[in-house]
Amino acid sequence: MKILIAGGGIGGLACAALLKQRGFSPLLIEQAPEFKTIGYAIGLWEGGQNVLEQLGVLEKFVEKSHPVPRGGVADAHGNSIFDINFAEILIGHRVSANIRRSDLHALLLEAAEGVDMRLGITIKDILQNKDSVTVELNDGSRDTFDLLIAADGMHSRIREKVFGPRTLEYYGWAVYVAWIDGRNAAHPDIFPDKSQYYLRRDQGVLMIPLGDNTYVAGFLVRRKAGLSEQPGARLVHIKTLFKGFCPVVEEAIMCIDESKGIFLDDLCHVKIREWYRGRVVLLGDSRHGVPPHTGLGASLALQDALVLAEELAKHTPILETFARYAARRTPNVHYIQFVSKIFFHLIFIHGRILTFLREVILPHIPKKLFLRFLIKKLVEMPV
Numbered sequence: 001m002k003i004l005i006a007g008g009g010i011g012g013l014a015c016a017a018l019l020k021q022r023g024f025s026p027l028l029i030e031q032a033p034e035f036k037t038i039g040y041a042i043g044l045w046e047g048g049q050n051v052l053e054q055l056g057v058l059e060k061f062v063e064k065s066h067p068v069p070r071g072g073v074a075d076a077h078g079n080s081i082f083d084i085n086f087a088e089i090l091i092g093h094r095v096s097a098n099i100r101r102s103d104l105h106a107l108l109l110e111a112a113e114g115v116d117m118r119l120g121i122t123i124k125d126i127l128q129n130k131d132s133v134t135v136e137l138n139d140g141s142r143d144t145f146d147l148l149i150a151a152d153g154m155h156s157r158i159r160e161k162v163f164g165p166r167t168l169e170y171y172g173w174a175v176y177v178a179w180i181d182g183r184n185a186a187h188p189d190i191f192p193d194k195s196q197y198y199l200r201r202d203q204g205v206l207m208i209p210l211g212d213n214t215y216v217a218g219f220l221v222r223r224k225a226g227l228s229e230q231p232g233a234r235l236v237h238i239k240t241l242f243k244g245f246c247p248v249v250e251e252a253i254m255c256i257d258e259s260k261g262i263f264l265d266d267l268c269h270v271k272i273r274e275w276y277r278g279r280v281v282l283l284g285d286s287r288h289g290v291p292p293h294t295g296l297g298a299s300l301a302l303q304d305a306l307v308l309a310e311e312l313a314k315h316t317p318i319l320e321t322f323a324r325y326a327a328r329r330t331p332n333v334h335y336i337q338f339v340s341k342i343f344f345h346l347i348f349i350h351g352r353i354l355t356f357l358r359e360v361i362l363p364h365i366p367k368k369l370f371l372r373f374l375i376k377k378l379v380e381m382p383v
C-alpha cells in the first residue's frame with residue numbers, strides 16, 4: 001500500500017514510525033526545510049505516554065521529561081483558588097509529564113528512523129478518484145498514492161483543500177508563549193513546582209515547569225483575532241499588558257528569554273465532523289486541534305497515529321479502515337473537546353461579574369468528585 005503522510009510533527013512522525021513497525025513504507029513530507037528545535041513545552045498524559053511505550057522510546061521520555069503531579073489556579077495576587085493533586089487521584093496511573101517539544105520530536109524522529117522523509121515539500125494540488133489520490137508537490141513532481149494522511153496541524157491546508165474553508169472557530173483570545181529562565185531570577189524559589197494558572201479579568205498566565213528552573217509561560221489575553229504584531233514588540237507588550245500581577249508573574253516576565261523567541265497566536269479550535277473524505281484522512285490537530293490551555297493535543301495526536309496504524313494493518317478496504325478509525329477515535333476526541341470547553345469557560349472569562357463569581361464559586365467545587373470524573377477519564381483515554 002502506497003501511503004503519503006503530510007506533516008512531520010508529533011502525529012505525523014508517530015504515525016510514520018508505527019506504520020513502519022507494521023511493515024509499511026510510507027513517504028513523509030514536511031513543509032519545513034529542516035527539523036529545527038521548534039516549539040515550546042508539551043505535557044503528555046498517560047494515553048500519549050502509552051503510545052511512546054509502543055514506539056520503544058518511553059524510557060527516554062521519562063529521562064527527558066518532568067513529571068507534574070500537581071496543578072493549581074490562583075488569582076492575580078497569587079492566592080490559591082483551586083489546587084489539584086493529580087497523583088492522589090491517579091493511583092496506578094502515570095501522571096502527566098512535561099517535555100520540551102524539541103526533545104519529544106527528536107524521540108519520534110529516532111523511532112521513525114528508516115522512513116523516507118522529504119523536507120521543504122508541500123502539496124500544491126490534490127486529485128482524487130475512487131481508488132487513489134494524486135498529489136502535485138511544490139517541487140513540480142506528481143505522484144499517486146492509495147491514501148493521504150493529513151497530519152499538517154491546526155492550520156491544515158489539506159483540510160482546507162479537501163473539506164473547504166472556515167473550519168476554525170476563533171475565541172477572541174490570544175496567547176503569547178515565552179521561555180522563562182528561572183535561574184536568572186532574583187528569587188528563583190518563588191516559582192511554582194506545578195502547572196499553575198494566575199487569572200484576572202480578561203487575562204491569565206500559565207506557568208509550565210520543565211525542571212532545572214526552566215518554565216514555559218503562556219500569557220493569555222482577550223484580543224480580536226487576526227491582528228498582527230511584530231516579534232520585536234512582543235516583550236514590551238507582555239510587560240505592559242501583564243503589569244500588576246503577583247510577584248511570581250512579575251519575576252517570570254523579568255526572566256523571559258527573548259533570544260528564544262516569543263510565540264503569538266490567536267486561540268481557536270477545529271470544528272469539523274468528518275475524519276476522511278475519499279482517500280484523504282485527517283490525523284491530530286488537523287482534525288481536532290484545540291487551544292493549548294488544556295495540554296491535550298499531543299496525546300490525542302499520538303493516539304490517532306496508533307489507531308490508524310492498527311486499522312491499516314488489518315488490510316481491509318480503505319473506506320472500512322477509515323470508518324473504523326473514526327469510530328474508535330470519536331468518543332475520546334469528543335470527550336477532550338468537552339473538557340477543553342469546560343476549561344475555556346473557567347479561564348477565558350470576560351467581565352467583572354463573571355470574574356468575581358469564578359473566584360467565589362471555584363473553591364467550593366467538590367474537587368475530588370469532579371476530578372475523579374474529569375481527570376481519571378482523561379488519563380485513561382482509551383483507544
Ligand SMILES: Cc1cc2nc3c(=O)[nH]c(=O)nc-3n(C[C@H](O)[C@H](O)[C@H](O)COP(=O)(O)OP(=O)(O)OC[C@H]3O[C@@H](n4cnc5c(N)ncnc54)[C@H](O)[C@@H]3O)c2cc1C
Pocket residue numbers: 006007008009010011012029030031032040041042043044121122123151152153154156157158177263283284285286292294295296297298299300301
Ligand atoms: C504553544 C503551544 C503549547 C502547547 N502545549 C501543549 C501541551 O502542553 N500538551 C499537548 O498535548 N499539546 C500541546 N500543544 C498542542 C500540540 O503541540 C499539538 O496538539 C500537537 O503538536 C499536534 O500534533 P500534530 O502532528 O497534529 O501537529 P503538529 O505537531 O503541529 O505538526 C504539524 C506539522 O505539519 C507541518 N506542515 C504544516 N503544513 C504542511 C504542509 N502543507 N505540508 C507539509 N507539512 C506541513 C508543520 O510544519 C508541522 O511540522 C501546544 C501547542 C502550542 C502551539
